Amino acid sequence: MRSNDWWPLLWICIFLWFHVHFVGSQSPTPIIITTCPSQLSDQSCSCYDFEDGIFLECPGATGTGVRNALSSVTGSLIQSLSIYDLESTVSSLSADLFPPNTKLRQLQISHSNLSVIAENGLNNIKSLESFAMLSGKLRQIPQKAFTVVQPTPKHTQH
Numbered sequence: 001m002r003s004n005d006w007w008p009l010l011w012i013c014i015f016l017w018f019h020v021h022f023v024g025s026q027s028p029t030p031i032i033i034t035t036c037p038s039q040l041s042d043q044s045c046s047c048y049d050f051e052d053g054i055f056l057e058c059p060g061a062t063g064t065g066v067r068n069a070l071s072s073v074t075g076s077l078i079q080s081l082s083i084y085d086l087e088s089t090v091s092s093l094s095a096d097l098f099p100p101n102t103k104l105r106q107l108q109i110s111h112s113n114l115s116v117i118a119e120n121g122l123n124n125i126k127s128l129e130s131f132a133m134l135s136g137k138l139r140q141i142p143q144k145a146f147t148v149v150q151p152t153p154k155h156t157q158h
Helices: 006-023 062-071 143-148
Strands: 046-050 053-059 078-084 102-110 130-134
Touching: 053 062, 062 078
Parallel strands: 053 078, 078 102, 102 130
Antiparallel strands: 046 053
8 A cells, every 4th residue: 555545545534534433423313394384273372483392381371272372383392381370270180171182292280279180181292291280179190191201212322
């Protein structure tokens, strides 16, 4: 091998090393193309389009209002639904609150009179990774209700 013949091989090795250590170690992020509807069917909720998806906020909403807002974005993956000051007459979190096959990653309910989570309360939600309830009146937490919550995938380092 002549002294100049090793340069192409060196460049190929550098390229492969760079690819394995920098490009290959990053897990691909799925591209999710979703947008809020031009108008939600319930005005008590607001929809926001961000780079990483749809976010719904429902301050002072009724159970029907939350369901209608979720129905407006059916088929789209909702990154987060935040419900604040849910109507005081809603005391049970049941499947009726969510349309069938609601695609939702994070659910947060704050300041509510919810005292019961029905065993099937979260069954209509697909892709649920996180559930938070703040300032509620829960008496018990049925484990069956949370069998639909999917564990967040763990990232491994190379």
